[in-house]
Amino acid sequence: MNKGNLVYEGKAKMVYETDEPDKYLVYFKDDATADNGVKRGTIEGKGVVNNKISAYFFKLLKDNGIANHFLETVSEREMLCKKLKMIPLEIVVRNVSAGSLAKRLGLEEGPALPMPIIEYYYKSDKLGDPMFNRYHILTLDIATIDEMNELEHLAFSINTIMKERLKAKNVDLIDFKLEFGRDEKGKLILGDEISPDNCRFWDMTTKEKMDKDRFRRDMGGVSEAYQEMLDRLTL
Ligand code: UDP
Numbered sequence: 001m002n003k004g005n006l007v008y009e010g011k012a013k014m015v016y017e018t019d020e021p022d023k024y025l026v027y028f029k030d031d032a033t034a035d036n037g038v039k040r041g042t043i044e045g046k047g048v049v050n051n052k053i054s055a056y057f058f059k060l061l062k063d064n065g066i067a068n069h070f071l072e073t074v075s076e077r078e079m080l081c082k083k084l085k086m087i088p089l090e091i092v093v094r095n096v097s098a099g100s101l102a103k104r105l106g107l108e109e110g111p112a113l114p115m116p117i118i119e120y121y122y123k124s125d126k127l128g129d130p131m132f133n134r135y136h137i138l139t140l141d142i143a144t145i146d147e148m149n150e151l152e153h154l155a156f157s158i159n160t161i162m163k164e165r166l167k168a169k170n171v172d173l174i175d176f177k178l179e180f181g182r183d184e185k186g187k188l189i190l191g192d193e194i195s196p197d198n199c200r201f202w203d204m205t206t207k208e209k210m211d212k213d214r215f216r217r218d219m220g221g222v223s224e225a226y227q228e229m230l231d232r233l234t235l
Contacts, residue, residue: 001025001074011037012050012197018080022184028054028077032197034216036128043215047077049226050195055079056233057162057194064161066154068190069181084181084191087143088123089132091151093159094175098200099213101175110207116159118152123179150188151180158190166201169232171210174200196226 003025004017014027028047033040051073058070069081094117097107101117120132122140137143143151155178163173176199179192192198196211203210210225210232 001080012046013193022083023071024081024083025074026079026081026193028079028193032212032215034212037125039216041215043226044223046197046223046226049230050193050197051077051079053195053226053230053233054193056230058190060165061158061161061190064157066158066161066190067187081191082183082189084183084189086179086181086191087188089137089142089151089179090121090123090129091155091178091180092119092121092175093117093155093178094119095159095163096172096174096200096202098174116156118155147188154180154188154190162194167204170204171229171232172202172204172207174202176200196229201229 002019004019006014006016007024008015011033012029012031014029016025016027018025028051030042030044030046031040032043032046055070055073058068061068062070069084071080071082074080094101095113097105097111097113098109101107101119102109120137121129122132122136122142123129134145134148137148138145158178159173159176162176166173176194178190178194180188181191183189199211200213201210202208209219210229214220214222214225
């Protein structure tokens, strides 16, 4: 597998063409940002850990019938993925009050929500990733109603599958962010990554945070927490 041109560089990942037109190589970096890029830093070893954790969840989801872009792990920091046309939406699923939801609703962080919540955010650096609803998505012709129904169904299914597996590892799935794309036939496929960068993971007993909030909130022990999550899943 030869690495071709860089097609996209994001905050935490680089995406390269390969010699196969329907496949991309995704490279995981140690760079981290928060507060819409205002806070910047590196988390040593994060790229290696996130490559492994993402592969773990993508395999788990595939085994449970959720189509996703992961094809194979290529190196410590690289995975081969199916090429998708990404939909510019972040889909957040929440089980427990935390982060921006706690702020928006005036809730404490920590209590379980009466039911899981889904939120959409429009991926736009210029606009600062605003929260969107179904009408906004239709107005900008980002997805159809049928697609949104399917996206939400997939997001809730992914939540159930991940929550159950994490429970066996004594980890609470607080919330997480997903991104989807369309394949050449227009089928919705899960893309991006699933890692402590875009999920909140709390130890079920101690409530210790094992995710990017340790970086966002300058709590220390960031690399150690990412490694602990990988160990819990794979050891
Ligand atoms: N999230 C993400 N990328 C973003 C914003 C949020 O991956 O640009 C994830 C975040 O890690 C958390 C969930 O989405 O697991 C909900 O984040 P929230 O809206 O609470 O935002 P925050 O408090 O991180 O600003």
